[in-house]
Amino acid sequence: MHLPDGLLTPNIWIPAWLASAAGLSYCFKKTSSALKDRMIPLMGVMSAFIFSAQMLNFPVGAGTSGHLLGGVLAGVLLGPYAAAVVISVVLIVQCLIFQDGGLTALGANILNMSFAGAGGGYVIYAFIRRLIKANKGIPIATFAASWFSIVLASIFCGLELSLSGMLPLQAVLTAMVLVHSLIGITEAVLTCLVISFVLKVRPDLIYKP
Amino acid sequence: MDRKELIPRSLLWGSLILALFMAVFISPFASKLPDGLDKAAIEKVALKSHVPEPPSDYIWPGIKNEKLAKAFAGLAGTLAAFMLGYLVALILKKARN
Numbered sequence: 675m676h677l678p679d680g681l682l683t684p685n686i687w688i689p690a691w692l693a694s695a696a697g698l699s700y701c702f703k704k705t706s707s708a709l710k711d712r713m714i715p716l717m718g719v720m721s722a723f724i725f726s727a728q729m730l731n732f733p734v735g736a737g738t739s740g741h742l743l744g745g746v747l748a749g750v751l752l753g754p755y756a757a758a759v760v761i762s763v764v765l766i767v768q769c770l771i772f773q774d775g776g777l778t779a780l781g782a783n784i785l786n787m788s789f790a791g792a793g794g795g796y797v798i799y800a801f802i803r804r805l806i807k808a809n810k811g812i813p814i815a816t817f818a819a820s821w822f823s824i825v826l827a828s829i830f831c832g833l834e835l836s837l838s839g840m841l842p843l844q845a846v847l848t849a850m851v852l853v854h855s856l857i858g859i860t861e862a863v864l865t866c867l868v869i870s871f872v873l874k875v876r877p878d879l880i881y882k883p
Numbered sequence: 884m885d886r887k888e889l890i891p892r893s894l895l896w897g898s899l900i901l902a903l904f905m906a907v908f909i910s911p912f913a914s915k916l917p918d919g920l921d922k923a924a925i926e927k928v929a930l931k932s933h934v935p936e937p938p939s940d941y942i943w944p945g946i947k948n949e950k951l952a953k954a955f956a957g958l959a960g961t962l963a964a965f966m967l968g969y970l971v972a973l974i975l976k977k978a979r980n
Contacts, residue, residue, distance in 0.1 A: 675920045706975040712890045714972040719898045721968025726906035726961045729941060731914040739916035759975075763968045767960055772941055831920060853919035879890065 679776025683838040691781025697789050704755035720748050721763045740857030745792025746820040747865045753881040754796035758788040790830040795823025813870050820865040821858040828854035906957025911950035
C-alpha cells in the first residue's frame, strides 16, 4: 500500500505531508517523555522486524498480494506514539533506499500507515482493553485492532486516490477496501500469535500507558 | 537504570536475527504479485495517466541472481531500519534530558 509519486495531486499530498509532519512531531514529543530505557533497542528491533515482515508478500487471491503492516504489533509493545515513529522509520527506509513509496507521497503513506493504521488500530485496542480489563483481553483486542488498522489505512489511501481523481469512489470500496479486508485477517492472525507468545513468556513487555 | 525493566540482550538479538533471517532467506521467495494498491492502480489508473511500473521489488542493483539480489536488499534494508529506529530512539531519549 505504498503510494508511488505521481498518483496524488498536490492538493492532496501537500496537506498529507503537513499533517504527517505535525503528527510525527507530536509523536516525537510523547515518545520522548514516555521513553523507558528498554524501549530504545526495542524500537530498533521493531523497525528491523517490521521492515523485514513487510518484504514478505503473500498471495491473497485475484492476482493480488498483501503484506503485513505491523502497526498494532508495534503499538501493543511500544505504545501508539512510538509505534507511529517506528512505522514511519520503516517507511522512510523503504522510500529513500528502495523507492518503495514516493518522496512526495511519503507524507500520505505515513498518514495512512503510521497514523490511520497504527494509531487508529491502537484506538480500537485501547477501547477493547478498557472493556476487558484482565490480560485475557489482550489477544482479542490485538486481533480486532490489527484487522481494523489495515482496513482503515486502505480507506485513507483509497480516499486520497479518489480525491486525486485517480480512482472512482466505487473502486475505492471494492478494489482497495475489500482486498485489504482479506489482508487484514492475516495481519490479525499473525499479530495475535506474536502478542500471545509475548504475553506468555514476557507479559511485562506489553506496553502500559 | 532499573535492571528489571531491561529486555534481555538474548531476546533483542534473537528478534533482530529473526528479522534478518526473514529478510534474507524468505523474502526472495515472497509473492511477486502486485499488492492491493498496485493492482487497483494498474487496473483503474493505467488508462487515465501514465503510472509508474510497480516498484522493482527490492532487487539490489548489480547482483545478477535475482534471489540473491533480493536477499541482499533484505539484509541492507533490515539493518538500515534497525539503525535508524535505534538512532531515533536515542535522539528522543537525549532530547528529554
